[in-house]
Amino acid sequence: MSTLSKMPFHSEVAAFEYLESTLWPDGAICPHCGVVGNATKLRKGVSHDGSRAARMGLWKCNACRKQFTVKVGTVFEHGRIPLHKMLQAVYLLCCSKKGISSHQLHRVLGITYKAAWFLSHRIREAMRDGKLSPMGGTGSVIEIDETAQGRIEGAPKRAHRGMGSFGRTVLTLVERGGSARSFHVEGTTLGQLLPVIRANVNRESAVMTDAASWYKQLKAHTGVASHETVAHEKDEYVRYPADGLPLIHTNTVEGYYSIFKRGMTGVYQHCGEKHLHRYLAEFDFRYSNRVRLGIDDAMRAEKALKGIVGKRLTYRA
Numbered sequence: 001m002s003t004l005s006k007m008p009f010h011s012e013v014a015a016f017e018y019l020e021s022t023l024w025p026d027g028a029i030c031p032h033c034g035v036v037g038n039a040t041k042l043r044k045g046v047s048h049d050g051s052r053a054a055r056m057g058l059w060k061c062n063a064c065r066k067q068f069t070v071k072v073g074t075v076f077e078h079g080r081i082p083l084h085k086m087l088q089a090v091y092l093l094c095c096s097k098k099g100i101s102s103h104q105l106h107r108v109l110g111i112t113y114k115a116a117w118f119l120s121h122r123i124r125e126a127m128r129d130g131k132l133s134p135m136g137g138t139g140s141v142i143e144i145d146e147t148a149q150g151r152i153e154g155a156p157k158r159a160h161r162g163m164g165s166f167g168r169t170v171l172t173l174v175e176r177g178g179s180a181r182s183f184h185v186e187g188t189t190l191g192q193l194l195p196v197i198r199a200n201v202n203r204e205s206a207v208m209t210d211a212a213s214w215y216k217q218l219k220a221h222t223g224v225a226s227h228e229t230v231a232h233e234k235d236e237y238v239r240y241p242a243d244g245l246p247l248i249h250t251n252t253v254e255g256y257y258s259i260f261k262r263g264m265t266g267v268y269q270h271c272g273e274k275h276l277h278r279y280l281a282e283f284d285f286r287y288s289n290r291v292r293l294g295i296d297d298a299m300r301a302e303k304a305l306k307g308i309v310g311k312r313l314t315y316r317a
């Protein structure tokens with residue numbers, strides 16, 4: 001059986017049951033009073049007083065007597081698309097290595113382009129990692145690099161050579177054998193990069209970068225355990241350290257960028273600057289939950305679904 005032929009992807013009842021079992025493993029959680037496992041499911045077609053048909057997936061809390069569905073308080077709350085189509089979109093976005101465009105979602109799911117666009121941003125928000133604890137630690141290698149992505153709105157189409165002239169700057173930290181975090185930063189001066197690096201890198205980590213000038217004082221300003229560089233401009237891509245120490249290179253973060261660039265160029269051709277951080281969250285999420293770390297498509301989709309809780313979007317559709 002193909003994955004997308006499973007019941008939650010084409011039955012609205014099954015979709016609600018699947019989301020409920022994913023978000024409420026210990027019983028329905030009332031979003032109004034927080035009580036767990038003390039609510040009654042209202043049968044479809046019959047409301048609690050029999051006066052009107054109950055909405056799909058509607059529950060009534062036995063403690064505070066208020067009604068709710070599993071979508072209340074999540075990024076799916078105000079979406080008007082059927083839940084089973086939202087679940088299809090989550091799955092498609094989670095298993096497509098370079099992402100999936102809103103145009104394609106619109107065609108595949110049979111929803112309007114606008115609805116597909118909003119839905120994909122809801123899912124990106126669900127993928128956003130709210131965790132703030134620094135990456136790495138003793139024995140970990142964090143590779144740091146930056147890249148220009150797209151161009152700033154209103155800038156000339158033909159950008160000057162060099163970083164930060166008209167391109168938007170993305171800074172990415174990748175832990176070897178672990179996760180990735182990317183940030184939209186103002187530019188590449190040490191002062192612009194330091195707050196991000198300080199907040200996200202455990203100081204016991206070994207840091208590796210290329211030989212760009214802005215990284216020169218990185219160790220002095222962050223206090224990380226070590227900072228090694230490779231000189232790409234001298235065709236140096238791997239340096240062999242003393243015995244027992246990890247290889248010095250930035251191939252891991254460059255591998256991340258190769259997927260990111262192919263996705264942003266091939267799939268997401270137009271990305272507004274104010275939305276760039278959401279696309280970064282999407283690529284970070286798939287990278288940090290990749291097959292090599294033992295996470296398959298279904299597990300990745302389930303993890304994204306768990307992320308719909310407790311996030312807020314500032315726009316509705």
Ligand SMILES: [Zn+2]
Pocket residue numbers: 030031032033034035061062063064065066
């Ligand atoms: Zn309640």
